[in-house]
Amino acid sequence: MTSVTNAATHSASPYRLDLSQHPCRTLLEGPTPIQPLPRLSQALGGVNVYVKRDDLTGLGGGGNKLRKLEFLVGEALAEGADTIVTVGARQSNHARLTAAAAAQAGMQCELVLTRAVPRDDFEYLENGNILLDDLFGARVHDLPGTADALAFALARADALRAQGRKVYVCPLGGSSPVGCLGYAACAAEIMTQSHAQGLSFARIIVPNGSGGMHAGLAAGFAALGIDPGLVLAYTVLAKAEPAHAATFEKAGKTLALIDPARRIEGRSIAIDETQLGEGYGVPTDAMREAVRLVASKEGLLLDPVYSGKAFAGLVQAARSGRFARGENVLFVMTGGLPGLFAYRSAFEGDHDDR
Numbered sequence: 515m516t517s518v519t520n521a522a523t524h525s526a527s528p529y530r531l532d533l534s535q536h537p538c539r540t541l542l543e544g545p546t547p548i549q550p551l552p553r554l555s556q557a558l559g560g561v562n563v564y565v566k567r568d569d570l571t572g573l574g575g576g577g578n579k580l581r582k583l584e585f586l587v588g589e590a591l592a593e594g595a596d597t598i599v600t601v602g603a604r605q606s607n608h609a610r611l612t613a614a615a616a617a618q619a620g621m622q623c624e625l626v627l628t629r630a631v632p633r634d635d636f637e638y639l640e641n642g643n644i645l646l647d648d649l650f651g652a653r654v655h656d657l658p659g660t661a662d663a664l665a666f667a668l669a670r671a672d673a674l675r676a677q678g679r680k681v682y683v684c685p686l687g688g689s690s691p692v693g694c695l696g697y698a699a700c701a702a703e704i705m706t707q708s709h710a711q712g713l714s715f716a717r718i719i720v721p722n723g724s725g726g727m728h729a730g731l732a733a734g735f736a737a738l739g740i741d742p743g744l745v746l747a748y749t750v751l752a753k754a755e756p757a758h759a760a761t762f763e764k765a766g767k768t769l770a771l772i773d774p775a776r777r778i779e780g781r782s783i784a785i786d787e788t789q790l791g792e793g794y795g796v797p798t799d800a801m802r803e804a805v806r807l808v809a810s811k812e813g814l815l816l817d818p819v820y821s822g823k824a825f826a827g828l829v830q831a832a833r834s835g836r837f838a839r840g841e842n843v844l845f846v847m848t849g850g851l852p853g854l855f856a857y858r859s860a861f862e863g864d865h866d867d868r
């Protein structure tokens with residue numbers, strides 16, 4: 515068994531989580547940077563916005579799923595698996611990064627992808643993540659939007675096992691409690707870094723899709739004795755109530771893996787549904803504006819499905835005076851750049867004249 519080599523867990527910081535009994539395959543180079551966004555902050559008029567650059571994670575184009583995959587691939591290898599099967603939407607970043615991590619670990623990968631987003635244009639169906647899945651050598655199963663992807667994946671895993679393969683199945687977004695450990699480690703990393711940089715954050719803002727990143731951060735903060743209500747998530751998939759229930763359950767199960775003596779309160783899981791729009795993967799005007807704003811003020815890229823909508827929530831909160839002047843907030847940049855190419859048409863003709 516290899517141990518977590520993440521700097522946050524091994525440094526002399528007071529914010530230390532011992533995750534060493536969970537197998538981990540290192541996929542990150544070390545802590546991702548925390549950076550200020552001065553021009554953007556100025557445009558928003560008062561709040562100091564910082565970003566945690568989880569888009570700067572090296573493998574397979576990068577993104578937040580690599581933190582979960584460190585523990586998921588770690589567990590798969592510890593079980594002797596030679597094949598990973600996972601599920602997602604056609605443009606799933608999780609599927610793409612699972613394919614990359616499997617390739618790097620010398621494992622086979624099968625992706626069960628549904629057409630859950632109401633799009634049938636060529637760019638959505640064939641460009642972006644789906645192109646990369648193919649390059650990483652994954653086999654893609656193309657299912658209709660109404661299909662039960664996990665049931666299909668479990669049946670496919672049985673069929674592969676009958677052929678002698680050793681199969682590890684990852685749930686949607688890699689958000690099993692073991693996968694969520696990656697973001698518990700990130701909570702310690704954020705505290706260690708902000709302590710070292712002399713920064714403290716009034717709020718940490720994230721997107722909530724499958725809820726694993728939010729749940730993992732919440733579990734990590736709870737394990738460190740910090741109120742997980744520090745995290746504010748904008749849901750991009752479920753309505754607030756089911757998103758809260760799923761995230762709360764995952765956070766509790768993740769915390770039980772770290773410190774069974776601690777508990778999380780339901781009211782510490784903060785979820786805002788105002789940026790969801792018509793649903794998962796359906797663009798909103800606020801998302802388009804947020805993507806253009808961050809790109810044009812700071813040269814940084816959000817994605818159209820997750821971080822663009824969550825950042826739109828941050829923009830709206832800042833404009834409505836929800837943050838005090840001079841307050842520091844941290845936005846977790848989660849990657850998803852390939853999605854921009856699948857959503858080219860969503861950005862066509864939406865900008866003002868320049």
Ligand SMILES: *Cc1c(COP(=O)(O)O)cnc(C)c1O
Binds near residue numbers: 725817
């Ligand atoms: C998956 C994903 C998220 C959301 O993470 P969850 O753990 O599924 O809630 C956010 N941003 C990007 C780019 C993602 O791919």
